[in-house]
Amino acid sequence: MKIHITYTGGTIGMISTPHGLTPGADMRGWLNRLIEGTQVSQEQVSFTELNPLIDSSNATPESWQAIIDDLWAAHDESDAFIVLHGTDTMSYTAAALSFAMTEFGKPIILTGSQLPLGLIESDATANVTGAINAALSMEAQGVTLFFGHHLFSGSRVTKNSSWAFEAFKSPSMSPHALTGAPWRWFPVTQTGEGWPKPNPYTRHDVAVVDMVPGISAARVKAAVTPEPEAVILRSYGVGNIPANEPGLVDVFAKLIEHDVPVIICSQCQQAVVLVGHYETGDAIAQAGAVGAEDMTFEATYAKTMFLLSQGLKGKKLAAWIPHPIAGELTSTKLTSTKQ
């Protein structure tokens, strides 16, 4: 069993500087010491370090692609893959990899830590050994994220704490596994149509607009001017917006008229979006907005970026939102809409 580790940056390998934490630790040396004396030998583990190592707050769709390229380059020589990543945007990267790697055929496990390696109080050792154990298990499938004793589906996970060691959760799907003696594995019922030979990720103009009490149509209009390639509207609850605010729905209706997809997700971490269930969501539903169902915000954003990178636009892109590609949502809609 061979494991490839791709190190991208993040707190796990950071050191203190006068300007704050930044990558700089000897990751390879630390990994070697971590596995020394265990059942894993150094020869079993290959390692690449992306250049530059980044704080994941600086990640872009090009950073997602750099990870994908590194994983494919090591595909034939390894049986399982670990990506060491900053926690801030790890759930975006996990979702992005899920959409782009449906044909990879080998497990990919992302992990990182809340505190740098080498500190006695750090969670780095527990998370990296957990990821290695998941890799060795032969049970992990697809893209997953190991953190704080849980192995989650990569397309279902969200960061929910800036400080807790249990920093991630999967609000609409149970975890794949829970650590313990022995680990407990749960059946995974994730379906998706997959995406053979996807185009690389490229950066696109996606506007994210949050609803708040008292927001005006003028503010929303300014947020979507010039017109972006897609809009993700963070609504209340099951897809409700302040529809009584004069002109507000019209801003979104105009975008849809111009074939800009308007995708409605929820500010609730755990939600099933049912646009039009309430009167406050009816007008935007009639205008043609599409609901993100039970996708996380991160999966909705990464999916939109993925579809734009595949050259899909407007209604064709919107048609893919309720259809699972990589198990990112709970749906029975598996009929192909790909064109």
Ligand code: ASP
């Ligand atoms: N800012 C860091 C990062 O995302 C936070 C972390 O890794 O915990 O790279």
